[in-house]
Amino acid sequence: MSSVFxxxxxxxxxxxxxxxxxxxxxxxxxxxxxKARFAKLSRHARGRADAELMERVEALSERFPGxxxxxxxxxxxxDLERAKR
Amino acid sequence: MKxxxxxxxxxxxxxxxxxxxxxxxxxxxAGTSPIGWAxxxxxxxxxxxxxxxxxxxxGGRPTEVMLHGFGGHCAWSGDVTPIARAAIAxxxxxxxxxLLMGALTFWAFDLVPLEFQYSExxxxxxxxxxxxxxxxxxxxxxxxxxxxxxxxxLLGQRARRGRAVxxxxxxxxxxxxxxxxxxxxxxxxx
Numbered sequence: 001m002s003s004v005f006x007x008x009x010x011x012x013x014x015x016x017x018x019x020x021x022x023x024x025x026x027x028x029x030x031x032x033x034x035k036a037r038f039a040k041l042s043r044h045a046r047g048r049a050d051a052e053l054m055e056r057v058e059a060l061s062e063r064f065p066g067x068x069x070x071x072x073x074x075x076x077x078x079d080l081e082r083a084k085r
Numbered sequence: 086m087k088x089x090x091x092x093x094x095x096x097x098x099x100x101x102x103x104x105x106x107x108x109x110x111x112x113x114x115a116g117t118s119p120i121g122w123a124x125x126x127x128x129x130x131x132x133x134x135x136x137x138x139x140x141x142x143x144g145g146r147p148t149e150v151m152l153h154g155f156g157g158h159c160a161w162s163g164d165v166t167p168i169a170r171a172a173i174a175x176x177x178x179x180x181x182x183x184l185l186m187g188a189l190t191f192w193a194f195d196l197v198p199l200e201f202q203y204s205e206x207x208x209x210x211x212x213x214x215x216x217x218x219x220x221x222x223x224x225x226x227x228x229x230x231x232x233x234x235x236x237x238x239l240l241g242q243r244a245r246r247g248r249a250v251x252x253x254x255x256x257x258x259x260x261x262x263x264x265x266x267x268x269x270x271x272x273x274x275x
Contacts, residue, residue: 001192001211003212003215004185004189004212004215006217007215007218007219011218011222014234015237016237018234018237018238018241019237019238019241019244020239020241020242021241022237022238022239022240022241022242022244023241023242023244024241024243024245025242026245027242027245027246029241031274038162053159
């Protein structure tokens, strides 16, 4: 029976260890990813893309108040992607 | 795979099929004992139904459960998140773990008669079951472990993100208060 308990212990320890690794590693920055995607889609230079993004987020926040910054970024990127298709 | 197989049952609308290669696998893994065959088939069926149950739970659609010479597979369709996909991979092993833990609980409380502990059915229920669990969790495709071990990692990432979201909410609240104060100050200037 001890082999069964060893197996269960190995599964539990591995699961916990992988969870801890996942928790410890920094997840990818969503805002950074979306900003880069916006810059690529809008085909502007970095500084110009940032300025345009700021303006568009401001306009969007007036249209849809109370949403998170990521929500506005996702909306703009999806809108641009749809326009490109 | 569908050819050379017959439908033997249905579970929640999902056809359960038995492939012609099944007896070969049973001979290899369980010998010639009828109890061994029944127990092995039962374990594989439980495993595949575990996958199907999780597919249903995460909003997917199980399309077929097949038992064959190398074990079995659960075909499904649907657009699910990476966490759900990893959870589906755990579904089969989880169903087997429930059975194993149940058997071990009975054993721990001395509820398993001594003669049953020496029977083949007990051996299959505990040891073959544990062996199958271990084998399935080896992180090599096409075994479940290839996808299953991403679940704890993704759960860890989600837990971390959850904490980050709650702190960013506080940050957003602070920004809103600052903006309100700034607006009030501007209005005061006017």
